[in-house]
Amino acid sequence: MRARVVRVALVATAVALLLLAVPLAVAVRITFFADENGELERAATATVVRVGPDFAAGDPVELPGGRDEMQRGIYDATGRLRSGVGPASGGDAVRQALSGRVARKQTGGELVVVVPVSSGERVIGAVRASTSARTVWSRVWWGWAALLGLCLLALGAAVIVARRQASVLSSPLEALARTSLAIADGDLHARADPSTIAEIDEVARAHNAMVERLARLLERQRHFTANASHQLRTPLTGLQLGLEAALADPDADARAALAEAAEKTRHLDHTIDEVLRLATSDASTWVSAPAQEVGELLEAAERRWHGVLARDGRRLTVFWEPESEKLPVPGHTTDQILDVLLDNAHRHGGGSVTVTLRDLGTALAVDVADEGTAALESRVIFERGMGAGSGIGLALARELAGAVGARLALAGTAPTRFTLLLPLDAGR
Structure with missing residues (x-):
């Protein structure tokens, strides 16, 4: 150039x-x-x-010098x-x-x-x-x-000025090309720097915006794989154990076992929908799942996790006020957040697990507590890759909460207590 x-x-x-x-x-x-x-x-x-x-008469004339x-x-x-x-x-x-x-x-x-x-x-x-x-x-x-x-002097000056201007014009484009090559090699953090040329800066801004969107898309795809693996592992294990137990017991009620398996299968389907929705949507395009009564969600969570905790000799207790059980919340999303919090209490907590529903007037507070002690501070516990486990569950739960306008926070560390705040209009 x-x-x-x-x-x-x-x-x-x-x-x-x-x-x-x-x-x-x-x-x-x-x-x-x-x-x-x-x-x-x-x-x-x-x-x-x-x-x-x-x-004219012949008079001589003396010529001047x-x-x-x-x-x-x-x-x-x-x-x-x-x-x-x-x-x-x-x-x-x-x-x-x-x-x-x-x-x-x-x-x-x-x-x-x-x-x-x-x-x-x-x-x-x-x-x-x-x-x-x-x-x-x-x-x-x-x-x-x-x-x-x-003319030659002017042409020489033009050569000097032209070379200088060529350098000024081409340097930002060469830098943009190097940035593009770095991104093509996998460095999604590379960004084009601004220059002194408005038109090239506009191209650089468009380039950076495109890379930002691609990086978010790739990040969502990576998160989808990790989230799906994390959320499906425990339900699939429970479904497999339930079916194996029914097969091993000749006196088991096959109809009851199939009904339980069908409920777990529906829950798996809802889990896939929520994880996929989170991977393909952002805050401006998120469409919440249909609202459900919060009492139904707590009863379903108790059914799913009572046996899992009981096998480890731990107790699960769910409390709510009768007048609050009919209030609507984002159904499948709240279900997934409860699964993450209960799974976290099962894997990393200790003692009895308590789920408490509180009506705050403009919001519902769902507390999930156990008798263990949180190993991480509240500012890092929701970051991916943190903690003794995979570091995915709590990060996913906070992302799901943010998608529906709710908030998830670590309310206590000794004993461990997480609080989910659900605006009452979030599920309407």
Whole structure:
């Protein structure tokens, strides 16, 4: 690109200099010849004043001094040279002057100016001044050489300026290209830096915005895989254990086992929907799942987790006020958050687990507490990759809560207690 910018600048400069230099060159030639004609006419006129009225009677005339290369001659009324230097017969220029007009000619390699000499109302002679045209052309060539030198100097300055501007224009684009290559190699944190050129900055901003969107999309895809694996592992394990237990017990109620398996399968389906929705939506496009009564969600969570905790000798207790159980909340989303919190209490907590529903007027508070101690501070416990486990569950729960306008916080560390705040209009 640099060579292209320099080439365009040089072509534009050359055209501009050509359009300027050709008329100037013509003007230099015309001016130098006009100046020389004027000098010859002044010299001839200075000689005319020395010619007295008795010139026609043969009175001699003394010629004034002048430039060495200039020749002057005085002619009588018949056109014969009487004094000075010049052709014996003045020719057309002298004849024209004898008729009463100043004559200017270029003939025989000379510039000639002839001025008539008058006495009273009568032309009595003519003064001829001449110089070699070669002398004038020498000055013209020197003028053209100076003009050419100025053009070359301007062209050299244009090359320097063009190279500088080419560097200024191409450097941001080269940096943008390097950033694009870095992104293509997998560095999604690379960003184009601003420059001093508004148009290139606009391209850089669009490029950065595109990379931001791609990075968010890829991050969502990675999170989807991790979230799906995390959320499906425990329900699938429970479904498998339930079916194996029914198969191992010849006296088991097959219908009850199938009904329980069907409920767990529906829950798995809802889990996949919520994780997929989180991966493909953002805050501006998120559409909440249908609202459900909070009492139904707590009862379903108790059914899913009572047996899991009981197998480890731990107790699960759920409390809520009867007047609050009919309030609507985002159904499947709240269900998933409760699963994460109960799974966290099961894996990393200790003792009994308590779920408490509180009506705060404008919001519902769901507390999930156990008798263990939180190992991390509240500012890092919801970050992905933190903690003794996979570091996915609590991060996912907070993302799900934020998607429906709810808040999830660590309310206590000894014992551990998480609080989910659900606005009452979040599920309507």
